[in-house]
Amino acid sequence: MMSRGRxxxxxxxxxxxxxxxxxxxxxxxxxxxxxxxxxxxxxAADRPDYDGFRQGTYLSYVNAAEDGAEMTRSPxxxxxxxxxxxxxxxxxxxxxxxxxxxxxxxxxxxxxxxxRLTYSSSGRIMIGRWVTLPVTxxxxxxxxxxxxxxxxxxxxRIDCTDAARACTPETMPEHVAMMGVGFGREGDAQSQSTPDxxxxxxxxPEGRGPARRGYVVARSGVHVGLTGANTRGDIRFVKLxxxxxxxxxxxxxxxxxxxxxxSPGACGRALVDTGVSxxxxxxxxxxxxxxxxxxxxxxxxxxxxxxxxxVFPGRDSAPAAAYDIVVGDNAPLSPGKVTLNTRRPEPxxxxxxxxxxxxxxxxxxxxxxxxxxxx
Numbered sequence: 103m104m105s106r107g108r109x110x111x112x113x114x115x116x117x118x119x120x121x122x123x124x125x126x127x128x129x130x131x132x133x134x135x136x137x138x139x140x141x142x143x144x145x146a147a148d149r150p151d152y153d154g155f156r157q158g159t160y161l162s163y164v165n166a167a168e169d170g171a172e173m174t175r176s177p178x179x180x181x182x183x184x185x186x187x188x189x190x191x192x193x194x195x196x197x198x199x200x201x202x203x204x205x206x207x208x209x210x211x212x213x214x215x216x217x218r219l220t221y222s223s224s225g226r227i228m229i230g231r232w233v234t235l236p237v238t239x240x241x242x243x244x245x246x247x248x249x250x251x252x253x254x255x256x257x258x259r260i261d262c263t264d265a266a267r268a269c270t271p272e273t274m275p276e277h278v279a280m281m282g283v284g285f286g287r288e289g290d291a292q293s294q295s296t297p298d299x300x301x302x303x304x305x306x307p308e309g310r311g312p313a314r315r316g317y318v319v320a321r322s323g324v325h326v327g328l329t330g331a332n333t334r335g336d337i338r339f340v341k342l343x344x345x346x347x348x349x350x351x352x353x354x355x356x357x358x359x360x361x362x363x364x365s366p367g368a369c370g371r372a373l374v375d376t377g378v379s380x381x382x383x384x385x386x387x388x389x390x391x392x393x394x395x396x397x398x399x400x401x402x403x404x405x406x407x408x409x410x411x412x413v414f415p416g417r418d419s420a421p422a423a424a425y426d427i428v429v430g431d432n433a434p435l436s437p438g439k440v441t442l443n444t445r446r447p448e449p450x451x452x453x454x455x456x457x458x459x460x461x462x463x464x465x466x467x468x469x470x471x472x473x474x475x476x477x
Contacts, residue, residue, distance in 0.1 A: 148339070149337070149339055150339065150466060150469050150471055152314055152328045152329055152330045152333045153330035154311075154312060154330075155311070155312055155313060155314040155327070155328060155329045155330065156310050156311045156312075156329055157305075157308055157310050157311065157312075157313040157314075157327045157329065158325055158326065158327040158328065158329035158331065158332050159245050159246075159247050159325070159326045159327060160241070160243070160245060160323055160324075160325050160326075160332070161179055161239060161240070161241030161242075161243070161245055161246070161247070161323055161324050161326060162241045162242040162243040162245075162322055162323035163177040163178055163179060163192070163241070163242055163322060163323055163324075164178050164179060164180055164189060164241070164242040165177065165178045165189075165242075166242060166321075166322045166323060167321070167322070169322070172321075172434050172456070172459050173321035173455060173456060173458050173459050174379065174455075174456070175379065175455075176191050176192070176193070176376055176377055176378075176379070176455060177191070177192045177323075177324075177376055177455075178190060178191055178192065179192050179239050179240065179241060179242075179281070179324075180239065180240035180241070180242075180246075181199070181201075181237060181238070181239060181240075181279070181281060182237065182238040182240065183205065183206050183207060183235060183237060183238075183254075184207065184235075184236075184238075185207055187238075187240050188205065188279065189279065190279045190280065190281045191279060191280050191281065191377065192281050192283060192324065192376060193280050193281060193282045193283065193284065193375070193376055193377035194282075194283055194284045194319060194373075194374055194375055194376045194377070195223070195282070195284050195287070195373055195375030195376065195377040195378065195452065196219065196221065196280065196282030196284055196287055196295060196377065197282040197283070197284050197285065197287050197288075197295035197296070197297070197299055197300050198219065198253065198254070198255060198282045198294075198295045198299035198300065199237060199252070199254045199255065199280070199281050199282070199299070199301060200219055200228050200254075200255045200257060200278060200280045200281075200282065201254065201255070201256065201257065201278055201279050201280070202256075202257055202274075202275050202276050202277065202278040202279070203230055203231070203256035203257060203258050203274070204274070204276055205279070206233065206235070206254065206256050209231075209233060209256050212233040212234075212235070213233070213234070214231035214232060214233045214256070215231065215232050216231060216232075217229075217230055217231055217232040217253075217255045217294055218230070218255075218294065219255060219282075219294065219295060220263065221280075221377075223267070223375075223377070223378050223382065223452070224266065224267055224268045224269055225262055225263040225265055225266025225267055225268070225269045226260055226261075226262060226263075226266065226268075226269045227260065227261040227262065227263060228255060228257045228260060228278065229257065229258065229259040229260070229261060230255050230256045230257040230258040230259065231255075231256050231258070232253045232254070232255055232256075232294070233253070233254055233256055234251045234252065234253050234254070235251055235252075235254060236248055236249050236250060236251050236252070236306065237249050237252065237254065237301055239281075239301060239326075241323060242323075243323070247305055247326050248305070248306050249301050249304050249305055249306060250304050250305065250306045250307075252298065252299060252300075252301060252304050253298065253299045254299075255294075255299075257275060257278045258273070258274055259271075259272070259273050259274070259275075260272040260275055260278070280377070281301060282295060282299075282300070283300055283301065283302045283303075283317065283324075284300075284373070284375075285297070285300070285351065285352055285354075285465060285467065286342075286345060286351060286352055286353045286354045288345070288348060288351070296348060296351065297348070297350055297351055297467065300467075302315075302316075302317050302324070302326050303315045303316070303467050305326070305327065313327055314327065314328040314329070314466065314468055314469075315327070315328075315466075315467040315468045316328040316464065316465050316466040316467050316468065316469075317464070317465055318332055318333065318462055318463070318464045318473075318475075319374075319376065319458065319462065319463050319464075319465075320458065320462040321458040321459060321462075321477075328464070328466060333464065333473075335475050336475060336476065337462075337464060337473040337474065337475045338416060338422040338423060338473065338474045338475075339422070339464075339471045339472070339473045340355055340356070340414060340415070340416070340422050340471065340472045340473070340474075341470060341471060342354075342355065342470045342471065342472055343356075344470060350467070352467070352470045353371065354371035354372060354373055355371065355372050355374075355414060355472045356369065356370075356371060356372070356414065356415050357369065357370060357371065357372035357412055357413065357414050357415075357449075357451060358370075358412075358413045358415065359383070359385060359389075359410065359411065359412055359413075359449060359451060360410075360411040360413075361385070361389055361390050361393050361408065361409070361410060361411075362392075362393055362408060362409050363409065363411065364389070367389075367411070367413070368385055368386060368389045368449040369449060370384070370448050370449030370450045370451070371448070371449075371450055372412070372414065372450070372451050372452075372453060373450075373451070373452045373453065374453050374455075374457050374458070374463050375452045375453065375454055375455065376455045376458070377455070378452065378454050378455065379437060379438045379454055379455055379456065380437045380438050380439040380440070380441060380454050381427075381437035381439070381440045381441065381451065381452060381453060381454045382441050382443070382450075382451070382452040382454075383410070383440055383441065383442050383443070383450070383451050383452075384442075384443045384444075384446045384448065384449055384450040384451070385442065385443075385444060385449055386444065386447070386449070387402075387444045389449075390402065390404070390442065390444060393405055393408045394408075394442065394444075401442075402442055402444055403440075403441075403442055404429040404440055404442060405429070406429055406430035407428060407429065407430060408428070408429040409426055409427070409428050409429075410426060410427050410428075410429065410440070411424070411425075411426045412424065412425055412426065412427075412451065412453075414474065422474055423461060423474035423476075425457075425460060427440075434456065434459035434460060435456050435457060435459050435460045436456060437453070437454040437456055438454075438456075459477070460476065460477055461474045461475060461476055461477060462474075462475040462477065463475075
């Protein structure tokens with residue numbers, strides 16, 4: 103929000119007969135089951151039952167690629183504050199609607215409180231006022247949903263962190279339009295981005311029976327509200343760990359990562375982020391020995407051809423999901439770039455949006471589940 107090479111090796115391998123499958127060799131590259139369950143008590147769970155829920159709406163992205171085409175750019179929906187519908191980026195890597203103050207009719211006269219949100223991938227600090235109002239989301243298919251009144255950050259200034267990658271300070275910006283629908287992001291300089299700011303979890307009541315708050319993100323659109331119909335198929339579920347300080351919030355999905363198949367891997371948290379096309383990876387220095395070289399700025403970067411295995415822990419020895427990428431390859435799940443950080447202690451991966459070329463992902467806010475459905 104980031105080289106490409108040849109081949110069809112990253113993330114997807116070929117079955118006989120030409121049918122693609124997600125590569126599973128990562129599951130056997132290291133002792134993932136015992137390692138992951140020891141690192142995180144959450145594990146794959148029995149399938150939740152969504153058959154009793156009927157409130158679900160499918161919103162196709164306004165910039166969705168043609169059927170069967172790879173996802174290469176951040177998805178967008180239409181957003182309205184009661185007047186015209188304008189595009190907004192749907193970002194699973196943040197929480198809360200963040201827009202230029204000028205996009206909100208009558209902003210100056212609304213009750214408000216100070217607000218800010220930092221996007222760690224770019225280093226941009228959005229500063230403004232939280233105002234509370236209902237919003238309407240519209241898909242490219244014409245379907246729409248309206249929220250109950252929720253806090254929206256009306257941006258009046260952009261500042262930059264000291265380590266910003268892509269940021270220009272600005273007063274009264276006109277171009278800000280981000281809709282964060284992620285979870286568990288409060289610890290990443292987003293302390294004000296609590297679940298009450300998430301538009302997909304705070305829909306206005308429809309009177310169509312009970313609702314299950316959550317969504318299914320696919321590469322062509324998003325299902326808002328979980329139902330028996332939109333959760334069909336082979337979804338592998340992981341029970342998430344509850345947030346220790348925020349009721350109703352959940353921590354990120356556990357993952358274990360290995361470099362060139364070396365055992366043991368490093369276990370931490372993962373984020374499937376539709377807001378970026380690159381991968382951000384944090385690993386301890388000992389996990390990347392022999393696989394990195396310093397760039398012109400003295401930062402460690404992976405050597406071309408390095409294989410990275412990702413396993414999302416499942417029940418017993420079976421992973422909920424697994425895939426691999428090869429740095430420098432150009433394949434459906436391969437990010438445009440892998441940015442490595444070896445200075446932070448907790449292993450972490452932001453997969454970037456190309457993960458959705460291999461999986462649909464589900465988030466169940468009421469039950470605390472994350473799900474993977476192979477494409």
